Amino acid sequence: MATIQIENGPAFSCGPHDTIMRAAVRAGHGFPYECNAGSCGNCRFELLEGAVHHHRADSPAYGERDQRRNRWLGCQALPESDCRIKVRLDAHYESTYPPRKLAAELVDIAPITHDISEFTFRVVEAQQALPGQYALVKLPGMDAPRAYSMCEVSDDGLTWAFQIKSVPNGKASAVLARLHPGALVDIDGPYGMAYLREDADRDILCVAGGSGLSPMISVARAAARSSALAGRAIHFLYGGRMMRDLCGEPMLQALPGYGERIHYHPVLSAQPLDGAETWTGRQGFVHEAAAELFGERLKDMEVYFAGPPPMAEAIKRMLHDNAVPQGQVHFDEFY
Numbered sequence: 001m002a003t004i005q006i007e008n009g010p011a012f013s014c015g016p017h018d019t020i021m022r023a024a025v026r027a028g029h030g031f032p033y034e035c036n037a038g039s040c041g042n043c044r045f046e047l048l049e050g051a052v053h054h055h056r057a058d059s060p061a062y063g064e065r066d067q068r069r070n071r072w073l074g075c076q077a078l079p080e081s082d083c084r085i086k087v088r089l090d091a092h093y094e095s096t097y098p099p100r101k102l103a104a105e106l107v108d109i110a111p112i113t114h115d116i117s118e119f120t121f122r123v124v125e126a127q128q129a130l131p132g133q134y135a136l137v138k139l140p141g142m143d144a145p146r147a148y149s150m151c152e153v154s155d156d157g158l159t160w161a162f163q164i165k166s167v168p169n170g171k172a173s174a175v176l177a178r179l180h181p182g183a184l185v186d187i188d189g190p191y192g193m194a195y196l197r198e199d200a201d202r203d204i205l206c207v208a209g210g211s212g213l214s215p216m217i218s219v220a221r222a223a224a225r226s227s228a229l230a231g232r233a234i235h236f237l238y239g240g241r242m243m244r245d246l247c248g249e250p251m252l253q254a255l256p257g258y259g260e261r262i263h264y265h266p267v268l269s270a271q272p273l274d275g276a277e278t279w280t281g282r283q284g285f286v287h288e289a290a291a292e293l294f295g296e297r298l299k300d301m302e303v304y305f306a307g308p309p310p311m312a313e314a315i316k317r318m319l320h321d322n323a324v325p326q327g328q329v330h331f332d333e334f335y
């Protein structure tokens with residue numbers, strides 16, 4: 001167990017296999033972060049005293065300049081001794097439900113599309129999460145966890161479900177394809193800032209592409225059930241390439257208010273669409289569809305989005321062009 005002292009701030013303990021950022025968040029501190037995979041760089045800190053090494057040696061957000069300045073990524077930095085570090089804590093990153101590491105058993109796998117399935121786990125101890133958050137799941141035989149967003153955490157905090165897209169040649173995707181109910185995994189969560197804001201009294205726009213389905217379904221489900229948001233419309237935009245990619249509508253149809261205040265807007269991007277397809281709906285990218293559908297109204301909406309990096313970049317630009325205040329936009333970058 002190492003003691004980590006933040007310069008001009010609190011000290012906290014970091015357990016043997018924990019990283020400095022995760023240990024800080026567990027202890028209730030607002031250590032900045034986002035992706036938890038060494039890719040975004042938001043959790044960068046300066047090491048003033050002590051020794052650390054990175055769990056992920058090839059972290060994409062870690063460069064030569066960081067090395068020269070003795071900066072490290074909090075989500076990957078494992079302490080080798082007590083440390084003194086410099087980082088600016090921010091209350092925005094304090095967790096409502098501090099993350100915990102829990103053993104879990106896979107209890108169900110249900111296919112959603114040709115490449116997305118829902119994996120449901122039973123955790124050993126109750127843990128709550130906010131709608132839209134994610135967890136780190138360590139699969140059998142893998143040395144590093146993967147971030148997956150929950151589509152649902154049961155009210156008793158014991159059942160956690162994730163909608164996961166299989167990625168060609170992906171390491172975790174290959175493990176998941178072989179997993180059967182009864183398999184044991186480790187879940188560390190919840191993490192993430194893209195959770196439903198029940199105190200924001202605005203119409204809601206959820207935009208999902210591909211692997212972004214899970215957190216957007218979670219946000220839409222919770223918004224539909226929220227009494228604080230009862231008078232608000234919920235628009236769900238889902239983007240896929242072909243018809244076989246489309247999903248999410250049956251989950252929304254199960255919600256009270258579907259077709260009245262809850263609306264599903266599918267959009268397909270393949271150009272040209274496969275000749276065998278008979279698609280008469282919206283074509284293009286989800287950011288274009290959002291701008292076409294809502295235009296001026298966007299700046300009065302609370303916007304949540306999740307999906308692959310190019311989609312996220314295009315949505316950010318589109319929201320900026322439409323003068324949507326940053327405080328109304330919620331996302332955790334996927335990598």
Ligand SMILES: Cc1cc2nc3c(=O)[nH]c(=O)nc-3n(C[C@H](O)[C@H](O)[C@H](O)COP(=O)(O)OP(=O)(O)OC[C@H]3O[C@@H](n4cnc5c(N)ncnc54)[C@H](O)[C@@H]3O)c2cc1C
Pocket residue numbers: 034035036037038039055056057134144145146147148149150162163164165166167169170171172173174211212214215332333334335
């Ligand atoms: C915040 C967040 C939420 C996400 N939510 C979902 C979701 O709900 N559904 C979904 O399908 N996908 C989600 N993803 C993507 C998911 O985490 C994986 O990147 C994706 O499934 C591909 O994993 P793979 O192992 O199959 O592919 P691979 O190509 O083998 O792995 C790619 C990804 O794994 C991570 N990675 C690789 N090596 C390491 C390492 N040593 N340490 C830590 N991370 C490493 C990196 O993020 C990398 O981009 C999310 C990602 C993030 C960051």
